[in-house]
Amino acid sequence: MSEPLTRDQIAERVARDIPQGAYVNLGIGMPTKVSDYLEAERRVTLHTENGMLGMGPEARGADVDLDLINAGKIPVTELPGAAYFHHADSFAMMRGGHLDLCVLGAFQVSATGDLANWHTGKPGAIPAVGGAMDLAIGAKQTYVMMELLTKKGESKLVEACTYPLTGVGCVSRVYTDVAVFDITADGVAVLEIYGEDTIDTLRETTGLALIDATVPVGSGGSA
Amino acid sequence: MLQITEDTAHAVEGIPDGATVMIGGFGTAGQPVELIDALIAQGATDLTVINNNAGNGDVGLAELIRLGRVRKIVCSFPRQKDSWHFDKRYLAGEIELEVVPQGNLAERIRAAGAGIGAFFTPTGYGTLLAEGKETRRIDGRDYVLEHPIRADFALIKALRADRAGNLVYRKTARNFGPIMAAAATTTIAQVSEVVETGALDPEVVVTPGIYVNRVVQVLPAPAHEEAGQ
Numbered sequence: 528m529s530e531p532l533t534r535d536q537i538a539e540r541v542a543r544d545i546p547q548g549a550y551v552n553l554g555i556g557m558p559t560k561v562s563d564y565l566e567a568e569r570r571v572t573l574h575t576e577n578g579m580l581g582m583g584p585e586a587r588g589a590d591v592d593l594d595l596i597n598a599g600k601i602p603v604t605e606l607p608g609a610a611y612f613h614h615a616d617s618f619a620m621m622r623g624g625h626l627d628l629c630v631l632g633a634f635q636v637s638a639t640g641d642l643a644n645w646h647t648g649k650p651g652a653i654p655a656v657g658g659a660m661d662l663a664i665g666a667k668q669t670y671v672m673m674e675l676l677t678k679k680g681e682s683k684l685v686e687a688c689t690y691p692l693t694g695v696g697c698v699s700r701v702y703t704d705v706a707v708f709d710i711t712a713d714g715v716a717v718l719e720i721y722g723e724d725t726i727d728t729l730r731e732t733t734g735l736a737l738i739d740a741t742v743p744v745g746s747g748g749s750a
Numbered sequence: 751m752l753q754i755t756e757d758t759a760h761a762v763e764g765i766p767d768g769a770t771v772m773i774g775g776f777g778t779a780g781q782p783v784e785l786i787d788a789l790i791a792q793g794a795t796d797l798t799v800i801n802n803n804a805g806n807g808d809v810g811l812a813e814l815i816r817l818g819r820v821r822k823i824v825c826s827f828p829r830q831k832d833s834w835h836f837d838k839r840y841l842a843g844e845i846e847l848e849v850v851p852q853g854n855l856a857e858r859i860r861a862a863g864a865g866i867g868a869f870f871t872p873t874g875y876g877t878l879l880a881e882g883k884e885t886r887r888i889d890g891r892d893y894v895l896e897h898p899i900r901a902d903f904a905l906i907k908a909l910r911a912d913r914a915g916n917l918v919y920r921k922t923a924r925n926f927g928p929i930m931a932a933a934a935t936t937t938i939a940q941v942s943e944v945v946e947t948g949a950l951d952p953e954v955v956v957t958p959g960i961y962v963n964r965v966v967q968v969l970p971a972p973a974h975e976e977a978g979q
Contacts, residue, residue: 577779577925578922579921592921593778593779594779594780594921595921595922596776596779596922597922600776600777600779600830605921611921611922611924613924613956614776614802614852614855614856614926614929615856615857615859617853618852618853619853622853622871622872622873641876653829653837653840653847654829654847654849655826655828655829656826656849656879657826657851657852658826658851660851660873660874660877660879661851661852661853661854661873664875665853691877692876692877692878693877694875694876694877695875695876695877
């Protein structure tokens with residue numbers, strides 16, 4: 528309980544909260560790591576928005592098939608029980624609330640669950656959204672995983688996003704290297720803290736009136 | 751009347767300057783590269799292209815853009831590691847870009863093929879990509895009004911066709927093929943194999959021949975370049 532989590536440990540922490548048998552979409556980048564911690568016996572089915580359920584691990588060597596790729600255009604494999612479908616069906620599946628969970632990266636998350644993860648808004652930047660906006664609002668629950676601070680040391684959990692939004696009020700939980708946050712109707716609650724931080728230092732870092740929902744050590748809380 | 755040919759030049763005849771052309775594919779998976787090569791040779795210009803991306807590497811759609819034949823592109827994700835031809839044209843102000851969230855792009859294409867006038871979708875509500883669009887609150891949730899995207903021509907890639915124009919696809923290369931086939935006035939499908947009518951199990955047909963106007967058999971080539979990003 529003394530070190531901040533590494534990216535792999537954040538992924539492992541997210542994976543622990545994914546229910547048995549869930550249908551899940553893991554966003555491009557850091558969230559992809561979550562799949563490394565989903566044991567087969569949990570029977571979690573991965574969706575990729577370019578048209579597949581039952582996606583397996585990244586393909587290697589002779590298994591590489593350029594007709595079988597994930598949303599990041601990386602060659603992947605299919606697991607028994609996989610299904611293919613066209614793009615409109617794939618996004619209907621998502622938008623229609625059939626996926627249990629989507630895990631995304633973020634530039635910023637606001638105290639009310641607004642998500643910014645598609646565009647820096649910088650002049651001259653070429654805008655490219657892909658499926659980010661559909662993913663943000665489509666699944667029953669949207670989890671974010673990110674480091675709490677930017678490279679410049681600014682909190683990415685904020686009162687209101689300054690980057691262009693991906694979705695409004697769509698994030699329910701945020702997993703970071705130093706804490707797990709729940710976005711609730713009453714405000715942002717801290718569920719777990721890792722490393723040297725305390726609820727007070729987190730309040731200072733984020734500028735938010737965080738609710739302390741941490742479980743005292745020794746009562747079954749996680750390390 | 752369905753035309754079946756082995757000549758890609760014949761397959762793309764009649765695409766005029768200024769046409770709106772849907773091109774299937776997600777990155778290179780399902781991209782009908784041989785049909786795009788034929789369109790490049792055919793010469794049509796001032797095109798509006800609908801695709802998920804804006805070209806990968808130096809072939810297919812990327813080459814069409816490099817040649818300055820695309821006036822406008824409607825897509826969800828133009829910026830990629832290997833989209834250098836698009837990036838150059840865009841930053842020089844030489845190509846118009848409409849960015850559409852991927853699911854809205856797919857549903858707008860589907861709506862065109864299905865005769866839907868417009869639809870309310872939650873995707874994009876409250877974002878830059880919904881600015882100026884009509885919104886409505888329905889049962890406590892906010893939606894944006896989106897309109898269909900239709901095209902004069904669709905160029906798509908499938909695995910196999912029968913002589914009735916029924917198509918089956920291969921894995922995630924299916925992506926936009928079925929919805930683009932329905933959304934274009936003239937749909938041109940390149941396939942690796944044409945089989946006799948009756949040789950495809952009707953239960954597994956993905957795109958019924960009613961949506962297909964021209965089929966061109968393109969022999970399976972070695973995998974085209976490396977996977978793009």
